[in-house]
Amino acid sequence: MEQIRKLPIGIQTFEDIRKDGYLYVDKTAFVYQMVHTGKPYFLSRPRRFGKSLLISTFEAYFQGRKDLFTGLAIEQLEKEWIEYPVLHLDLNAEKYDSISRLDSMLARYLSLWEDVWGQEEREVTLSDRFSGIIRRAYEQTGRQVVVLIDEYDKPLIQTLLDETLLDEYRRILKAFYGVLKSADRYLRFVFLTGVTKFAQVSVFSDLNHLQDISSWPDYSSLCGITKEELVRTFTPEIERLGADNGMDFDTILDKMTKQYDGYHFYPHCEGVFNPFSVLNACKAKVLDNFWFQTGTPTYLVDLLKQSDYDLRLLIDGVEVTASAFFEYRAEVKNPLPMIYQSGYLTIKDYDKDVLLYTLGFPNDEVRYGFLNFLVPYYTDVTDDETGFHIAKFMRELSFGDVDAFMERLKVFFAGIPYELSNGTERHYQAVFYIVFTLMGQFVETEVRSARGRADAVVKTGDYIYVFEFKLNGSAEEALKQIDEKGYLIPYALEGRKLLKVGVNFSKEMRNVDKYIVIEE
Known part of the structure; x- marks a missing residue:
């Protein structure tokens, strides 16, 4: 019988992975490098990207658990394996819908640490207690303290659109995290992880000594798999x-x-x-x-619903400066930093001459998932209905049934609420692009990306379709352009039936006005 190896799905504890024989992608050379070249670090990465496992790996390392690192890269690098007092704070497993929830979570960890390191009566506030724990741990062991904070920003991103509660969380966390700077002499290593890097807010104002390695080339593959x-x-x-x-x-x-x-x-x-x-x-x-x-995070959905940002700009990639997406600013006018830091966009290119980054979808999973997510923003078609329609689109073109395909396309456009349709060509192009790109999950689909190409080319087993669309023009003009520009020529020798489809959109009807199909 074939041996099935254990995959660490949902396992975020380094000790469990190593003791129970799960597969492990060795990141311990990064651990050694970080430990021996700096002290206070911050890392931003999307959800489910291995941040919690990385924190757990640091915890095992600073506990001196040499036995857990047998056969890994760090075994050949580290010679001392010194045990340090470790304070590990995980803010992930809580719903922060009130001040008491955040206070309770922080107090719970402080009480656990005080059971080990003691407490003084004069320490009343959360920050005083935290500072006292760090100092006593150092004094009692003679070794500096390691502080590991996972998902430092969870309370903040859950309350992005509640300014009153967000301000309170900023105040609480500013004082709490600020201890990490004032207690620097007692600290051996500090590492915070989260989804976002909050800028221009008070939380990070006292943590300006942190090294933000989120975009450092040396640590670009610290989380994720090459x-x-x-x-x-x-x-x-x-x-x-x-x-x-x-x-x-x-x-x-x-x-x-x-x-x-x-x-x-x-x-x-x-x-x-x-x-x-x-x-x-x-x-x-x-x-x-x-x-x-696993679902688009609630905080991102809420932010996009209240944002006036034109999501169509993301479809073909968007050029921005670093300040436009690296750091989150608490405003709904620009959700781009949150979209990027949540993992829906990534860096695709960089023009060093003008200092502009190009952001785009990282891969097909995100591209198709996000486009499905966008459909309700532009039509009345729900997420569940989208998958049904796209499958039907594919089947109809595979069978050569262009009429059924076009009638279904009309359903999409008929579902655009009047308040969503601004009557511009760009809005209709967005819906058109989404439909054809989503079909690319099943059949070979090309959507125009440069001058001199048809609006869309769809290849099925027996057919090649060349589509050209006009807005308030005519289907005849669209067909004429296919012929004059020679859009069919590159596919003449592929041995499949060639069909050209000219389509006209009517701004008044807000739908397909007329289409003509001609087989070559």
Whole structure:
């Protein structure tokens, strides 16, 4: 019987992974480098990207647990394995809907630490108690203290649109985290992780000594899985995934790359795969949208609902300055930093001459998931209905039934509420782009990205369709452009039936006015 190796899905404790024989992507060389080259660090990464496991790895290291690191890179690097007092604060597992919830969570950890290191009566406030614990831990052990804080920003991002509660959380956390600077002489190592980097708010104003390594090239693959790590660690699982889907190793690896790779946290650095999706794909033996299926975070949904930001700008990528997306500013006018830091966009390019970054979708999982997410913003079609319609679109074109396809497209446009439709060509192009791009999950679809190409080309097993769209023009004009520009010529020798489809949109009707289909 074939041996099935253990995949650490949902396992965020380093000790459990090592003791129970789960597969582990070795990041311990980074741990050694960080420990020996600095002290206070901050790292921002999207959800389910391995931040909690990384924190747990640091905890085991500073506890001197050499036994857990046997066979890993750090075993050859570290010679001392000194045990330090470790204070590990995890703010992830709580719903912060009131001040008492945050106070209770912090007080709970402080009480646990005080059971070990003691308490003085004069220490009343949360920050006083925290400071006293750090000082006593140092005095009682003779060694500096390690502070590890996972999801430092969870209370803040849960209350982004509640200014009153957000201000209170800022006040509480400013004083609490501020201890990390005033107690510096007692601290050996400090590491905070979170989804966002809050700027221009009081929380970080007292933590200006932190080294923000979120966009440092040396740590771009600190979380996530590089392709080399993927192949080295998961080759048997990739082979099984390929066999179950009728693909050889190189083909399934290429599919996984398109589906899950492509996150860049620094310009032109090596991309990383989403670890959550990789592990689940290997376990389930299917390439699915595992990360996206865990749900778009409530805070992002709420922010986008109240934002007037034109989400259509994200479809083909958007050029911005670093300040526009690296640090979150508490305002709904620009949700871009939150969209980027939540993992829905990544750095695709950087123009060093004008200091502009290009942000875009990292991979197919996020591209198709986010476009599905966008549909209700532009139509009355729900998320569940979108998948049904896209499958029907694909089937109808596969069977050569252009009339059924066009009638279904009309349903999409008829569902655009009047208040959503601004009557511009751009709005209709957005819906058109979303439909055709979502079809690309199932058939080869190209959407125009440069001059001199048709608006869309769809390839099925037996057919190649070339679409051209006009707004308040005519279907005849669209067909004429296909002929004059020679849009069909590149596909003449592919051996499939060629169909050109000219379509006109009426601004008054807010829908398809007329279409003409001609087979070559």
